[in-house]
Amino acid sequence: MTREIKVLDLFAGAGGLTAGLHAASNRFRTVGAVEMDRAAAASYEATYGENIVYAGDIKTWLAEEKIPRADVIIGGPPCQGFSSLGKQDVEDERNSLWEEYAKTIRRALPKYFIVENVAEFKKSPQYRQFEDATSDGGMLEEYDFQAEVLNAAAYGAAQSRRRTVLVGYRRELGFPGFPAPTHSSTPQVDGLKRFVTVKDVLGRLPRVPDRDDVFNSRQVEFRGTLYAGAFSVRDLHWSRKYTDLSLRRFAVIPAGGNRRNLEPYPDLMAPCWVAHKTGSGDVMGRLHWGRPAVTIRTEFFKPEKGRYIHPEENRAITHYEAALLQGFGPNHRFVGSRTDIARQIGNAVPIALGAAIGRLLAARF
DSSP states (O other), X not given: OOOOEEEEEESOTTSHHHHHHHHHOTTEEEEEXXXXXXXXXXXXXXXXXXXXXXXXXXXXXXXHSOOOOOSEEEEOOOOGGGOSSSOOOTTOGGGGGHHHHHHHHHHHOOSEEEEEEEGGGGGSHHHHHHHHHTSTTSTTTTEEEEEEEEEGGGGTOSBOOEEEEEEEEEGGGOOOOOOOOOEESOHHHHSSEEOOOXXXXXXXXXXXXXXXXXXXXXEEEETTXXXXXXXXXXXXXXXXXXXXXXXXXXXXXXXXOOGGGGTTOGGGSOHHHHHOOSSOSOTTXXXXXXXXXXXXXXXXXXXXXXXXXXXXXXXXXXXXHHHHHHTOOTTOEEESOHHHHHHHHHHSOOHHHHHHHHHHHHTTO
């Protein structure tokens, strides 16, 4: 009989990293998950079953719940305090949540653990504290880890998304390595498959969003609260109403273009763009058919937030298209408002990257 691999999923979101493990092997079995965002926790339960996810603060979970033993712990503590986006705040209380992750390791005694976070995590004080915890006399002295910044596109994701992946292990087991890349922008040179492109994933989808009637037709109760859902990935092909100004802007942005294509049209330029001609060119940008997408963030439905305009249509990508670019499969379910679900999609680990990590771990059991 093939041995199952017991997994604890911390800061689980809607379960993207778990989905990756399941895509890698049916040996992975989640014995517990923790997620503070109720809508995301509801999505996790709708996908993976009842009585798995704890919907609340991990500190309360550690204080009040029985922590199951696990072979592997996975998770990405919130990163807002040291993300490259916006104002950094090293005192952000969310940055201390790595300590709860470490305490869970002490309680669950896994053989391996995975921490996934923003690329900047390797330069953060929290990373150095993790190093201290795994040194002699530290709270995790039985463990060691290595970390690298990996690009999800190199593992078959249809987006370029650079993330720090920290692979921890009990010292006596040895370092299992990092997953080997499978895809490349120069496959003929590297001997790998070519990058998965936006066109590979979105090219044959309905161009006109066709699931607007679904959103208000479903409700699900979770922990005493009603939420919209649960929705399959296909159900998420929702439209958005744009202003006339937005539609005029979209119309003059060519394939692969961005806000700089608006400069000959002063009436289409926002005041901040007039004053600042430098800065990110991805704002109001169209995705490229022949490349992986840019990182799918939590506000992908707002073209002013990045390169999120459909390669040919005059609209931002839909929740359905964003979920597919993240790699979510047909069996995944989402619960919550449109904003809730966008946040769940954007915060997820690309499924292809999670699967690469899963294959690496499964080979060790």
